Amino acid sequence: MPRRPRVRAPELSGKGGWINTGGKDLKLADFRGRTLILDFWTFCCVNCLHVLDELRELEDKHRDTVVIVGVHSPKFAHEADHRAVVDAVERYGVHHPVLDDPELATWKQYAVRAWPTLVVIDPEGYVVAQHAGEGHAHALETLVAELEAEHAAKGTLRRGEGPYVPPEPEAGDLRFPGKALLLPSGNFLVSDSTRHQLVELAADGESVVRRIGTGERGFTDSPVRFSEPQGLAVLPDGRVAVADTVNHALRAYDPQTGEVTTLAGTGRQWMQGQPVSGPAREVSLSSPWDVAWFADRLWIAMAGVHQLWTYDPESRTVTVAAGTTNEGLVDGPAEQAWFAQPSGLAAAGERLWIADSETSALRWAERDGQGFVVRTAVGTGLFDFGHRDGAAGQALLQHPLGVTALPDGSVAVCDTYNHALRRYDPAADEVTTLATDLREPSAAVRAGEDIVVVESARHRLTRLRLPEEAVRVESVAHRTQRQATEVAPGRLRLDVVFQAPAGQKLDTRYGPSTRLLVSSTPPELLAEGAGAGTDLTRELVLADGVSEGVLHVSAMAASCDDDPENPYPACHVHQQDWGVPVRVTPGGAGRLPLVLAGLDERSG
8 A cells, every 4th residue: 555644634623613413513533434535615616616516426435434524614704604604505515514614723724725625534534635626536536445445454444324414404495596587478587506496486586387307416408407507598599598507518498398408518517628619519618607698699607717608509609708717807808807706697788797706896898899808897806805885996895696787777786795786887987785684695687677686595586676775884895814824025936736646647748737827916016926837836036015915826737547558548637726815024934835736645
């Protein structure tokens, strides 16, 4: 058996307590004899949701020897609310224990720097591997099998049922609905996301007319199965396009016949290096969250890769329309813009409005000559958020998921984590609050003189009369709270630690197998070292006079199975974005290590 590092795992602690354990508090000793995988996640993060999906097969296959524990580590203020974490665990089908760690106590003990991060602890209580980002399912499967064989031979493996206790199922017509659409009939079509269905409601917004889909997670047209569907948009032929989010696909529902067909996607998540255009059924997508018909195309909020894509029903093709896959807030020509988990779309005249959730921003795309340009109305970046009305340049949102065009040319914003409906007026360039006490509003649709809001965490549609005057609220501003890393002035060595997992090697068939992109907030923090390159090590120079900021690091590494007998080995992409708060101080560190995949299972 391979030799591994012997690093004793720290205890698990979190003031929020435990979820999915039947009320029992757990300690590391409770997992002795099992392989324990800690999943550090936060429910706003689409990459974390990807990892939840990646872990499902592993969880089912090794249920008697492996325990997965989610450690919920919040980014936004709303995510520190225990009730919201409980809701998220149900919303996203988390079927393992979750430790709610609102003060990031366990996050700090394990020196985690990014969402998501996976830590593997062997049956004797030692940390044996750590992986940042997504795409590590294959490596985890290999490691888990090795640990199972090793500890069975040593007599230190304990089989049996894990500590997961499912919550009691809740009754109701909807469960964490995502988006809604007003049908020509006057009825509402709602994506009932957690139950993997579409639901048609009568014009009252309450009475169920029909359900579409079996309610079982899956990817089939007959019988109809969805997986956490979200966005809805009417196509020119009268069918409804459906963003089938966790299936990484676009589906079409015909309200006349009830038929469901697949428009785009392979059912597999798009990964770096794969095609970004071509026949729609042959190109993989990544967590499409919303859709809207604009400029003679169906636009797709591709939350999983921080881009906007389009689908052309005439040619049945998809292509990237805006975004680079880098996460952040950068305006300009569409092909150069940066987004951060775009999750809501609304077409209004010459503009496509965008709820860019992770930057807490309202943005838009419009034609500019032969192409499109992206601009920002509200929002400053990944780490500033709150509830502040007034001039758009000073206004703050908190993780908005929905946008709705209003008759007067303004835009309603479902300000999800502020539990509010906000309004941006382009003419006055200001933000007001229309309604509060809406529990996680995720979308809204106009219905005559009313606006009907999807209150996702209240499992209902709520009808509001658009007020003539805005609601006044007390301003609140936040910045993501994570402990700053103290670094020395001047030169700073950045090392992204990556070792190809066991049975794999770096994929150099088509050139460099790694990529590194570095930037900072404020940009003036870096005197040298910003930009793209292929080396995972870089010398940065911190500018004089800037005492603190955030280093944005995006790293990618490609590996393939190391099997000389296989001419077509399976390949894997490991990718992660970090936002590392730093404070420049004498005596600080001169090296900043970030683990993409480290404490490798082959190490000594």
